[in-house]
Amino acid sequence: MKIVEASRLGLRTRRGWVYRDVDLRVGPGELHAVTGPPGSGRTSLLLALAGRFPHTEGELRRRGPAALGQVAGVHEPDPTLTVAEHIQERLLLLGPVPRRRRQLVPVAAVRARRAYRRDAYAAAIAGAGFTDTPLDPDVYGRDLTPVQRQVLGLVLASLSGPNLIVADDVDAGSDAPERAWLWAALSRLAGQGYAVIASARAVEPGSTAIVHRIGDPTRRIRTELTLPAAALVKPRAAQDQTPEVTR
Incomplete structure (x- = not known):
């Protein structure tokens, strides 16, 4: 069963194509990267895959709910709340997992939502598989580094127990060790059964992500030299010197 299936997906505006001809199929437990x-x-495509933005061409099928991680300008941390407060607020908004849905929500998310009154931060971090995360529960949203913003976004997204988690520009503003850690963390998140799609300029070497490259130049390269028509007419002298071909 696939969580997301996109066929020749595209978005065209008055100014032209934003993206086009995207084919993508993502199943549970898979990590995909849009580069x-x-x-x-990339951002428009991710939001479309999550059901938060329209597309104008192609077909898109998605099974189950989707959740956004960090998407600049769309889904970002509140600068006035600490990391722990972000988690507590999200858990309070979500409330306990209804009994009828417990079989559909990852066990880690169920446990985190049960523990919101006791130790919400620890339960949420453990539930996302980020126990080695460089995230301080007392840091305010305005003071988070780019990697910390990504981590917080992924943790918050996992709390609702979605089928699909998307995160944008995961390599923005980070150095090589941070990027390597983050791609490994994304793989662990997918390993819990989520379908995960992240966008980046490029994927770190060694990542298990399935890569989909968009936005490359599509200009056709001419492999033959075409001469003006006049140049194809031989001068009279040259025609006279052309040997006869007998058949």
Whole structure:
């Protein structure tokens, strides 16, 4: 069973194509990466896959709920709340997992939502598989580093027990060791059964992510030299010197 299936997906506006001809199939427990240069439409594509943005071409099928991690300008930490307060607030908004849905929600998310009154931070971090995370529960949203913002976004997304988690620009503002840690963390998150799609300029070497490259130039390269029509007409002298071909 696939959580997301996109066929020739595209978004076209008055200014032209944002992205086009995207084919993508993501199942539970898989980590996929959408890569490309700035302006290639990665964010718009991720939001469309999560059901938060329209598309104009192709087909998109998604099974179950989707949750957003960090998406700049769309889904970001509150600068006035600490990490722990973000988690407590999200758990209070979500409430306990209804009994009828407990078979559909990862066990870790159920446990985190049961523990929100006791130790919400520890339960949420453990539930996402980020026990080695460089995240301080007392740091305010405005003071988080780019990697910490990504981690907090992923933890918050996992609390609702979605089928799909998406995160944008996961390599922005980080150095090589931070990127390596984050891609490994994304793999662990997918290993819990989530379908995970992250966007980045590139994927770190050694990552298990299945890569989908978008936004590359599609200009056709001409492999033959085409001469003007006049150049194809031989001069009279040259025609006279052309040997006859007998058949």
